[in-house]
Amino acid sequence: AQTVxxxxxxxxxxxxxxxxxxxxxxxxxxDYYLFWYKQPPSRQMILVxxxxxxxxxxATENRFSVNFQKAAKSFSLKISDSQLGDAAMYFCAYRSxxxxxxxxxxxxxxxxxxxxxx
Amino acid sequence: xxxxxxxxxxxxxQMGQEVILRCVxxxxxLYFYWYRQxxxxxxxxxxxxxNNEISEKSEIFDDQFSVERPDGSNFTLKxxxTKLEDSAMYFCASRDxxxxxxxxxxxxxxxxx
Numbered sequence: 001a002q003t004v005x006x007x008x009x010x011x012x013x014x015x016x017x018x019x020x021x022x023x024x025x026x027x028x029x030x031d032y033y034l035f036w037y038k039q040p041p042s043r044q045m046i047l048v049x050x051x052x053x054x055x056x057x058x059a060t061e062n063r064f065s066v067n068f069q070k071a072a073k074s075f076s077l078k079i080s081d082s083q084l085g086d087a088a089m090y091f092c093a094y095r096s097x098x099x100x101x102x103x104x105x106x107x108x109x110x111x112x113x114x115x116x117x118x
Numbered sequence: 119x120x121x122x123x124x125x126x127x128x129x130x131x132q133m134g135q136e137v138i139l140r141c142v143x144x145x146x147x148l149y150f151y152w153y154r155q156x157x158x159x160x161x162x163x164x165x166x167x168x169n170n171e172i173s174e175k176s177e178i179f180d181d182q183f184s185v186e187r188p189d190g191s192n193f194t195l196k197x198x199x200t201k202l203e204d205s206a207m208y209f210c211a212s213r214d215x216x217x218x219x220x221x222x223x224x225x226x227x228x229x230x231x
Contacts, residue, residue, distance in 0.1 A: 035219070037222075042224070043155075043207055043224070043225050043227075044222065044224045044225065045161070045209060045211075045222035045225075046222075047219055047221075050219060091160070091161060093161075097217070104149070104166070105151065105163040105166055105174060106151075106153070106161075106163065106211075106220060107163070108160045108161040108162070109160060110159070110160040111160060
């Protein structure tokens with residue numbers, strides 16, 4: 001079974017600075033997806049960024065980028081120019097690319113609480 | 119922009135009572151999910167549903183739980199006899215294709231007293 005580990009329960013960053021959130025995972029599969037979800041105090045789950053394992057290029061979405069190291073099974077999220085609105089819980093998640101008859105569930109880490117200081 | 123909706127936003131019930139949590143997935147989506155998040159903990163998979171049947175369920179999803187898509191638009195999660203430990207946030211999610219992302223609803227906070 002796949003597992004996702006986020007070793008930083010909490011992180012803080014100054015507004016306009018850069019912060020990196022860590023995620024490692026364990027799988028025997030070669031094809032999969034990795035995601036970062038943001039959960040603000042409203043508790044809505046919002047997709048931040050996604051990475052396909054077969055792609056060597058790291059995904060980027062505006063101020064958000066990832067450092068995907070497949071061999072090391074590492075998937076960190078970098079937030080540049082941090083804004084107050086970035087404050088939230090961030091969850092790393094794994095999903096198999098292998099079709100499982102309509103499942104393809106997400107496996108989440110425990111999350112990292114990000115505080116942005118003005 | 120289409121979105122997943124869930125009702126109610128907050129449900130309070132007595133231990134032993136039945137509850138039904140409702141979700142309206144995005145209209146052209148075919149794959150449906152329920153996840154649970156106990157306060158302060160990670161989000162856990164409960165069940166996936168495709169082609170009018172359960173495609174996978176976790177060990178949390180025991181005989182007290184059931185899902186249904188009664189009318190082609192709603193997707194419900196029923197807990198027959200609630201326990202204190204069922205208190206959690208319940209998220210519904212849907213997606214349209216096997217390789218596409220899941221879109222989450224805003225969640226239903228269930229409090230069992």
